[in-house]
Amino acid sequence: MPRYACSSIRSIRWLTHNTGWTMRLLLPRQYHAWSCSPEISAARVNWSGPLAADSLARLEPDLTHARYKNPLDALALLRAVSQGYPIPLLSDFSHAQIHWIIKTGFAPLVCFLSRTDSRRFESPLWCDLESANLSVRFSNDLQHETLRHLLKCSQGLLPPMTLLKGCSVASEFYPETHLRVMRDLDVLVEAKDQPIIESLLFEMGFRQQSTNTAAYYLMHHHSMPFYHPPTGVWVEIHHGLFPQANRLSALPVFSRDNIAAESRLCQVDGIAVKRFTPELQIVYTASHWALGLIDLKHRGGLFALLDTIFILHGAQQGLRWKMIFDWVRNSVAATHLYLLLSYLQNKNIVRIDQDILRELFGQQKSFGITNLRIAHWLITRYLVAGSVPIARGKLSILWENLLRDQGPSKNLATFFRQIFNLPVFPKSQLGMP
Numbered sequence: 002m003p004r005y006a007c008s009s010i011r012s013i014r015w016l017t018h019n020t021g022w023t024m025r026l027l028l029p030r031q032y033h034a035w036s037c038s039p040e041i042s043a044a045r046v047n048w049s050g051p052l053a054a055d056s057l058a059r060l061e062p063d064l065t066h067a068r069y070k071n072p073l074d075a076l077a078l079l080r081a082v083s084q085g086y087p088i089p090l091l092s093d094f095s096h097a098q099i100h101w102i103i104k105t106g107f108a109p110l111v112c113f114l115s116r117t118d119s120r121r122f123e124s125p126l127w128c129d130l131e132s133a134n135l136s137v138r139f140s141n142d143l144q145h146e147t148l149r150h151l152l153k154c155s156q157g158l159l160p161p162m163t164l165l166k167g168c169s170v171a172s173e174f175y176p177e178t179h180l181r182v183m184r185d186l187d188v189l190v191e192a193k194d195q196p197i198i199e200s201l202l203f204e205m206g207f208r209q210q211s212t213n214t215a216a217y218y219l220m221h222h223h224s225m226p227f228y229h230p231p232t233g234v235w236v237e238i239h240h241g242l243f244p245q246a247n248r249l250s251a252l253p254v255f256s257r258d259n260i261a262a263e264s265r266l267c268q269v270d271g272i273a274v275k276r277f278t279p280e281l282q283i284v285y286t287a288s289h290w291a292l293g294l295i296d297l298k299h300r301g302g303l304f305a306l307l308d309t310i311f312i313l314h315g316a317q318q319g320l321r322w323k324m325i326f327d328w329v330r331n332s333v334a335a336t337h338l339y340l341l342l343s344y345l346q347n348k349n350i351v352r353i354d355q356d357i358l359r360e361l362f363g364q365q366k367s368f369g370i371t372n373l374r375i376a377h378w379l380i381t382r383y384l385v386a387g388s389v390p391i392a393r394g395k396l397s398i399l400w401e402n403l404l405r406d407q408g409p410s411k412n413l414a415t416f417f418r419q420i421f422n423l424p425v426f427p428k429s430q431l432g433m434p
Contacts, residue, residue, distance in 0.1 A: 075303055075385045078107060079350045081114055083310045088114050091124040099126040101387070105303060106182035108133035113180055138179045140233075144168065144186050145178070147205075147234045151188075152272040154201045162198070163189035163264055163275040165239060166289070167304070172269070173276060174311035181304065185226065185235035189260075192240040195224060199238060202227045207236065220245050242285060249288055254281070254328035279316040280325050283309060284338055291337035294380075295400045297393055302384040306350070309341060313351055322357055326364065333406050335365040340404075344377055369409035376403050395420050 171181035207227040222241035243250040263281040290305035329335035339361040402416040
């Protein structure tokens with residue numbers, strides 16, 4: 002069977018060339034249908050094999066190439082955090098690199114990592130970098146002060162609320178809380194307690210504000226966001242972790258019983274609150290991050306990687322991996338966690354035991370070698386380099402299909418059928434089992 006480049010669309014040609022895809026063109030009647038040929042091995046493989054790892058390593062793009070708008074390799078910063086590597090002197094950074102650092106929210110991190118650099122003031126953009134750092138500190142301080150005031154007002158009115166996302170991870174695992182940029186405060190309460198805490202927010206001067214209608218939030222996992230005009234602080238009151246329409250909400254790992262079992266009491270300024278155990282926190286972080294990939298939420302996407310680094314390093318007794326395996330077994334949560342950990346491992350950011358990756362790979366149903374190479378490439382190109390490799394609509398469709406748990410071959414076939422509006426043919430004609 003001949004091999005084809007398979008597309009006149011530039012972005013698809015690049016994708017097939019740089020990922021080693023080969024396609025075969027079938028012509029049933031007068032229609033065209035795409036199918037992955039056996040040569041690319043889209044089926045699930047033993048990802049722990051050395052050949053598979055070598056082939057993925059060759060996919061690392063050159064972030065200094067002119068086609069990348071943001072030449073600084075954010076992965077180097079993440080490695081510096083994780084492994085203690087030094088970062089270059091700030092005086093050696095270009096203007097474009099400093100602007101990219103500020104745009105991604107990494108200014109506090111770079112200032113923290115360069116605190117021993119005696120020449121940092123020689124950078125012509127040091128003032129811009131330090132201004133961004135101080136702005137984040139100020140914004141985070143406002144949010145933490147809002148949280149403390151809300152906790153004080155709620156004492157005796159409802160059980161301890163659970164801190165979510167940045168406001169929980171930053172204060173528990175980060176060396177300094179301002180290193181974790183937060184867009185809003187997220188807290189979790191029981192549905193019956195939601196009116197109580199919302200009334201407290203109204204009394205504090207907050208108002209509900211959103212581009213979505215009130216009806217949208219009737220089936221959502223949190224109420225309409227609250228906004229405080231004088232301070233610019235946003236607060237979201239959650240009664241669940243994911244929307245009811247999303248199948249993640251039905252997984253046992255994110256059930257109310259498991260959330261209750263995996264939440265532990267702690268204190269913020271002497272007031273009781275709850276936090277997730279590191280095990281639940283890392284699974285939740287991975288799934289929340291993966292949904293952001295589908296929704297093309299570029300802003301903040303790198304902080305899920307940073308959160309994971311600090312969670313892995315900060316878990317004092319080590320993570321209970323067997324329990325995590327039991328939670329995510331044969332579910333899309335395993336796909337999300339495997340994608341996150343395999344990316345960090347492949348980019349030499351953290352060291353994950355190969356037995357852990359092998360177990361997670363066997364529990365997920367989404368990735369073969371080709372699908373995983375594409376997913377890793379998209380993360381680097383989109384989140385790290387800040388470039389949209391294909392049209393945004395197609396990129397969202399691609400992420401949605403890559404993360405489905407219907408099998409690697411079917412995931413790719415579904416993506417091409419959707420973007421080219423191709424008819425569905427019997428599996429026998431498409432060469433699929």
